[in-house]
Amino acid sequence: QKEVEQDPGPLSVPEGAIVSLNCTYSNSAFQYFMWYRQYSRKGPELLMYTYSSGNKEDGRFTAQVDKSSKYISLFIRDSQPSDSATYLCAMSPQGGSEKLVFGKGTKLTVNP
Amino acid sequence: DTGVSQNPRHKITKRGQNVTFRCDPISEHNRLYWYRQTLGQGPEFLTYFQNEAQLEKSRLLSDRFSAERPKGSFSTLEIQRTEQGDSAMYLCASRNQGYNEQFFGPGTRLTVL
Numbered sequence: 001q002k003e004v005e006q007d008p009g010p011l012s013v014p015e016g017a018i019v020s021l022n023c024t025y026s027n028s029a030f031q032y033f034m035w036y037r038q039y040s041r042k043g044p045e046l047l048m049y050t051y052s053s054g055n056k057e058d059g060r061f062t063a064q065v066d067k068s069s070k071y072i073s074l075f076i077r078d079s080q081p082s083d084s085a086t087y088l089c090a091m092s093p094q095g096g097s098e099k100l101v102f103g104k105g106t107k108l109t110v111n112p
Numbered sequence: 113d114t115g116v117s118q119n120p121r122h123k124i125t126k127r128g129q130n131v132t133f134r135c136d137p138i139s140e141h142n143r144l145y146w147y148r149q150t151l152g153q154g155p156e157f158l159t160y161f162q163n164e165a166q167l168e169k170s171r172l173l174s175d176r177f178s179a180e181r182p183k184g185s186f187s188t189l190e191i192q193r194t195e196q197g198d199s200a201m202y203l204c205a206s207r208n209q210g211y212n213e214q215f216f217g218p219g220t221r222l223t224v225l
Contacts, residue, residue, distance in 0.1 A: 004154075032212045043118075043218045043219045046216075098168055100147075100214060
């Protein structure tokens, strides 16, 4: 079992739809949770960062962390064609290793 | 542009050749990371520097790979005797002490023929 599981999709939605992306993880030591957006052949761009459990909202994006279920989500409201990209979840423990552990990424297409 | 920069952006080489990539982190960031990303996968951690000290290395970093960060500024990643399996995107990230967010560069895409 991989430490971080993420459905690779692809996911295709119409413009304006609410998009839900999620990851599950197995390592209970993970405390820092991030979502990155990656356009084709580009580096990952940090979208959201959350520490421990709870919700965080930034514009059209909302990140949720449920540590009891080892489940994190990213919601995109009023999705736009420019949101078409691969979305990567990433996480790391508090203390110890510095490395980020990534999911495989979910490829999202928003159709105009 | 004050982001992480990487050079070259693309590198095509023949099997058996040596290649070197460079990463310039965000100027005030003392931590620097290298990751490798293959098609359809998320980035995988290779190694990490705090200032000039290399503090963590992945098992993915075979003997053919070496990374340096002299003077705690830019970093280089060298791959000796390249193999076709080394073809990937090599990503560099940096972060500032006291913060947990890692910021990535555009990557160097390596193709080994």
